[in-house]
Amino acid sequence: QVQLEESGPGLLKPSETLSLTCAVSGYPISSNYWWGWIRQPPGQELEWIGSIYYDGNTHYSPSLKSRVTLSVDTSKRQFSLNLNSVTAADTAMYYCVRQIGSGSWAFDSWGQGTLVTVSS
Amino acid sequence: QSALTQPASVSGSPGQSITISCTGTSGDIGSRNPVSWYQQYPGKAPKLIIYEGDKRPSGVSNRFSGSKSANVASLTISGLQAEDEADYYCCSYAGNDRLLFGGGTKLTVL
Numbered sequence: 001q002v003q004l005e006e007s008g009p010g011l012l013k014p015s016e017t018l019s020l021t022c023a024v025s026g027y028p029i030s031s032n033y034w035w036g037w038i039r040q041p042p043g044q045e046l047e048w049i050g051s052i053y054y055d056g057n058t059h060y061s062p063s064l065k066s067r068v069t070l071s072v073d074t075s076k077r078q079f080s081l082n083l084n085s086v087t088a089a090d091t092a093m094y095y096c097v098r099q100i101g102s103g104s105w106a107f108d109s110w111g112q113g114t115l116v117t118v119s120s
Numbered sequence: 121q122s123a124l125t126q127p128a129s130v131s132g133s134p135g136q137s138i139t140i141s142c143t144g145t146s147g148d149i150g151s152r153n154p155v156s157w158y159q160q161y162p163g164k165a166p167k168l169i170i171y172e173g174d175k176r177p178s179g180v181s182n183r184f185s186g187s188k189s190a191n192v193a194s195l196t197i198s199g200l201q202a203e204d205e206a207d208y209y210c211c212s213y214a215g216n217d218r219l220l221f222g223g224g225t226k227l228t229v230l
Contacts, residue, residue, distance in 0.1 A: 045209065045221045045222065045223050045224055046158070046166065046209055046211070046221040047221065048219040048221070059217050060217060061217065061218070061219065062216065062217055062218060065217075095165055095166075100171060103154070104154055104156075104171055104172055105153075105154050105156065105211070105212075105213040105219055106154065106156040106168055106171035106172065106211070107156075107158075107166075107168060108168045108171070108177055110165035110166060110167070111165065112165055113165050
């Protein structure tokens with residue numbers, strides 16, 4: 001049973017860089033799954049940020065691509081999200097997820113989420 | 121405004137069947153792109169209940185079913201139970217790394 005756990009700062013100031021890490025346990029990160037990030041502003045809908053394969057291949061949402069970088073560390077069994085130049089609009093619950101292959105575009109495992117607030 | 125349109129709320133009585141619609145365009149749902157559905161309880165992470173339009177992950181009740189017609193995807197819950205009360209989100213790939221979510225539907229079990 002795969003388990004995902006997000007970690008990282010919960011409060012940022014505008015213009016700072018959001019950095020989150022997702023620890024993967026119970027399933028090999030170097031497998032036929034993609035690993036990604038999805039966020040949800042309070043009371044709003046879900047938004048996919050991007051996904052990464054264990055070999056470093058990535059897919060990014062076009063609306064965030066200019067500010068997002070995903071990375072993976074297979075030795076530590078974790079993957080990470082960096083989002084630069086944050087604003088209040090980036091305030092959201094951030095979930096790390098496992099994606100069922102690159103063609104299904106479905107996410108079958110989710111972390112519990114971590115709330116990130118951007119405020120001066 | 122969400123890229124995919126869902127009704128804000130639906131309701132039904134225990135034992136009944138309800139259907140939640142998700143309306144897109146010919147560029148997403150209508151283009152044979154995969155559609156998925158998620159169930160989310162307040163304060164919890166979403167849970168995948170349907171993927172690739174009509175497939176259920178292991179462990180998901182067969183009371184949940186998905187279908188699609190033209191630009192509209194649908195989630196049907198049969199034999200409604202109190203535990204089904206939650207928010208439901210649809211999701212469709214739209215090409216060129218665009219993944220769209222609906223605005224969510226709140227299901228109330230009367």
